[in-house]
Amino acid sequence: MAENAVAEAVSEGATLNIDPMKQFEVLPLFGDGPIYWYTPTNVTLWFGIAIAAIVLLMVLATRKRAVVPGRGQSIAEMIYSFVRGMIVDITGEQGVKYFPYIMTLFLLILFTNVLGLLPMSFTVTAQIAVTGVLAMVVFLFVTILGFVLHGPKFLKIFWITEAPMAVRPILAMIEVISYFVRPVSHSIRLAGNMMAGHAVIKVFAGFAAVLAAGTPLGVGLVAPVAAIMAVIGLELLVVVIQAYVFTVLTCVYLNDALHPGH
Template sequence: MATETEYAEGGSGLVFHPLDQFIVKPLFGDGQVYWYTVTNATLWMALSVLGIMGLLVLGTRGAGTVPSRLQSMAEMTYGFIYKMVEDVSGKDAVRFFPYIFTLFLFILFANVLGLIPTAFTPTTHIAVTAVMALGVFLTVTILGFVLHGGTFLKLFWVSSAPLALRPILAVIELISYMVRPVSHSVRLAGAITAGHAVMKVFAAFAASALIAPLAIGGMVAIYALELLVAFIQAYVFTILTCVYLKDALHPHH
């Protein structure tokens, strides 16, 4: 998270740019960003993947009866997500556990690593969260039609409602279904972006001697809150994925 501040010309006041930390820049040199350009976003996504590999590979290497701290973290995370998939989506959804587990770990590591000063948080960009959300949406939709054929459309037909209202409710359900990738992605990106912007504002005020203690205290509190949000948002994205997967596996429920 960037913390650069500067003073306005003439020293009349403090000027800061809380959104500058979200700019995607080339990692080497300056210039335009193309699809093949290695950027700060690329770097921190790669570090997130390396962090996941470190947790799972190093944590399970030479696993013993008495687990190490790293092994305990890996096993607890594995068990937590496995139970979530089983409880929310059903036992027949366990075959999709690797995909859901990967989503959770990537979002979690990207969120947490983004709290390091001067780091870049990939999950603040819709381009990243939308790809994950769209992947979930397409997977669930294709799976629903593959498993159930045309009867998957019964998901939108509220048979318990009065007959006159069913067509209206079907349209509402269809619209709600189609906007899932939007809400799924915006929720994650919006929550992380808002928290980082607020921290940048408090960091800027910390440069002022008059309110520095208050600003620093606020930063510590918000930082702790953002650490919690990093876990919560990874959990929310993952549990919504499980809910959507349940609709594909059991559209009649």
């Protein structure tokens, strides 16, 4: 009896067949072989598509250099002014020197995030490996820059002079810990947001498939599809905000390196 119930559950599981995590698998583009570091994979493909989209919007749309811009050029200029304004607001004019690096980060994350919303696509920013390296690059760059610009004085960011002398050593410990946790939170925040939204959409898509088959005329499809539409709308907001958050935090860290005296 018990065996029959388990068997039934197993066969049911086979028909439900929802695997929301399958979309995050790194697969080779050609063939089925092992993945070496140089193997072209779906990571390569979607980074390529993202770069193509960046070129399309930021280079091809601005090729006329019009004084009165068209639609594409307006968007490109808006992104430019937005990122530049963000750097100036957070770090002051000294931060403009690092505009190309920040812009590279923002464009790459924004475009891979948005492209990840396409059905059947692969979201590179949902990969811990990718966001982890991005966050580590930012962390190392900012830390090295801080020491290069200020030498040992850079350590002042851990020594809160506004606090009473007695609590300063404790605060310094907390500050050091929080400093080294930065790349972790920085990377997990982005990858986690991307992963969660895409997994939810996939789960609803699985429901839709099952309900479409299991109800007359497939009317059961309506509810999950409506849910998918709502989640996609929300996700569009989330992916843009997460690209923004990653960039803003990078600017904040850069500001620490430029002005360590709080």
